[in-house]
Amino acid sequence: MGKYFGTDGVRGRANEQLTLDMAVRIGQWLGWYYSKSKTHAKILIGRDTRLSGSMFELGLAAGAVSTGANVYLLGICPTPAISYLVSEEDFDCGIMVSASHNPFYDNGIKIFNHEGIKMPEDILLQIEDYIDGKSQIELATGERVGEYFDWETGLELYISWLKKTNSMDLSGMHIAVDLANGSACSTAVETLDALGATVDAINASPNGVNINLKAGSTHPEGLQRFVIENQCDIGLAFDGDADRLIAVDAKGRLINGDYILYILGLHMHEQNKLNQNIVVTTVMANLGLYKAFQKNNIDYIQTPVGDKYVLEEMMKHDYSLGGEQSGHIIFYKDEVTGDGLFSALRLLHVMKETGKSLEELANGLYIYPQLLENVQVKDKNIVLHDEDIQAKIDEVAQFLGEEGRILVRPSGTEPLIRVMVEAATQRLCEDCVHMVTDLIYKKGYAA
CATH class of the missing domain: 3.30.310.50 (Alpha-D-phosphohexomutase, C-terminal domain)
Incomplete structure (x- = not known):
């Protein structure tokens, strides 16, 4: 782990631990690095809804443009949209401005390589050296200066892919979503509605300072009450940048990442779609999950906490399912990062295919206190x-x-x-x- 970059990028209070100057320098280094072998690098930038997001977004863009990159601004979007589009639309790298589940006054910068995977540590350490003035780079001049573009089409491509990959008819299903006043506001209702579901949304009015505020996957109490009061079939709670999911069954019971791994792991096992019969977890997974896997003859592997470590293990051995108790779930054959909405769609698919409620699917897993x-x-x-x-x-x-x-x-x-x-x-x-x-x-x- 570096001086600035932790397991999930740079993160800290806006204009305190994370400054605009840092954002500009990160953008400059990436623009320079990827423009060395071509006229203009192609960089994608997205952000969540927090107040300082546009400041860091534009700082990153200005820095990258100044060293020769062409920058495409996706605007407010989920982190997994950046990961998907970088690899599918031939970007050199992608940047997400978000502090995930943190309060609005924090912010963060996550960097993805051209495959949509979080940037390797050796590159991040070189960026840190540039931030600290330990290395120098050349600014672009003349025709080598880049430019930036607003790229609304990108989000449409991502939503289209979600619907195509998870094609199903959700007619007759009543779904509540807690959007955490964050990134999921840009995708969740539109996607679920297009698949035929009746969708009610709460915490769907971001104002820059209410992201994650008593809302979303870290504060699902409001969604639990809403599901019960409105007799919904399921509730779906996302975090600020929509890369994790916590669900709620019809009785208001929380279905966290351990439950989701159990439900999806068991279903994939029964369908012979669980590669090598292994689910990748972190050391934070509940003891009850391991006992349930053992009972159903499913093997598992533990990694350190962090979805990057889960992905590394999955990539190394081509495992198909992995994730964290916090709700980061990775389907390696489809994505290389956690995606709250994709996970929700997979959960809904199991419900439709089996005809079982979420409560019924979760039976068989005893969660230890x-x-x-x-x-x-x-x-x-x-x-x-x-x-x-x-x-x-x-x-x-x-x-x-x-x-x-x-x-x-x-x-x-x-x-x-x-x-x-x-x-x-x-x-x-x-x-x-x-x-x-x-x-x-x-x-x-x-x-």
């Missing part, structure tokens, strides 16, 4: 290398045995230590988590 507590710290590395804290973690793990587990890890995007415990009861989870977090506070590591 789980507690995740974040501690904001001064230095993540010092905490993780403290011998007393490691000893306490080992003590908890030994106590839980095979009927629970503890996972302590650093956040890839924030100055946090995440302490997660799964156990037979919620009270036991709380006790075990606090054994570790209390020690972190006691030793003065908390910020």
Whole structure:
């Protein structure tokens, strides 16, 4: 992990940790790098709905144009739209301006290579050197200066592909969507409506500061109430940049990424479409998911947290399904990134094909009580290398045995230590988590 780029790009408070100058320099480096072997590089830029989005979008565009690139602005769009269009429409790279599920005052920059995959670390480190003034590049002059274009057609191409790849008749299905006042506002209702569903949307009026505000996949309580009150068949909650999905069944029960992997994994297994009979998960997947997979003779692999690690494992062995508890689900034969709307369409397809409700499909998976507590710290590395804290973690793990587990890890995007415990009861989870977090506070590591 670099100085600025974490597991999901650069992220921080707009004009504090993430500045306009950084955006311009990132754009400059990418425009220069990809224009070295051609007259004009071709770069795609999209953004979510947060207030600072247009500032960073235009900063990136100005930087890239100044070093010879032609830039296409997709406007407000889901992150997966950038990933898809970069590879399908012959772009040299793509950039998404978004801080995903973070509050509006944060923002971020994610970079995708020409295959629509998150940029490799060696390239990101070179960009960091340029940001820090450790390297120099040549600006374009004369006819080599690029220009930028508004490219509304791109979003239409993405929506058309979604409908074609997930062709089905959703007539008679009542769907509620929580758009998080974010990127999904540009695609979800239009796509579901075109497939024949009756669609009700909440949190669908972005104003720049309400993205993710008590809304979307990280705050699905409103959607749960809406589904019950309006007798919907299913609820679909997206995050700010629409690359993750959390669903709600007709009784208002949450169907998180573990449930989605179980439902889709089991269906693909039964259809002989689960390559090598393996589902790729991260270490954050619930213990109950693994027990359910074992019961149904489905194998699994664990990776570190982060959809980039899930994808790396899938690419290495051509696995067809993988994802995270948070709702990033990847269908490797179709996409190389998490896509909330694509995942929703696949879930709906299973419901239509089997004739079962979401509640029925989720039966068979028992989710162990789980507690995740974040501690904001001064230095993540010092905490993780403290011998007393490691000893306490080992003590908890030994106590839980095979009927629970503890996972302590650093956040890839924030100055946090995440302490997660799964156990037979919620009270036991709380006790075990606090054994570790209390020690972190006691030793003065908390910020």
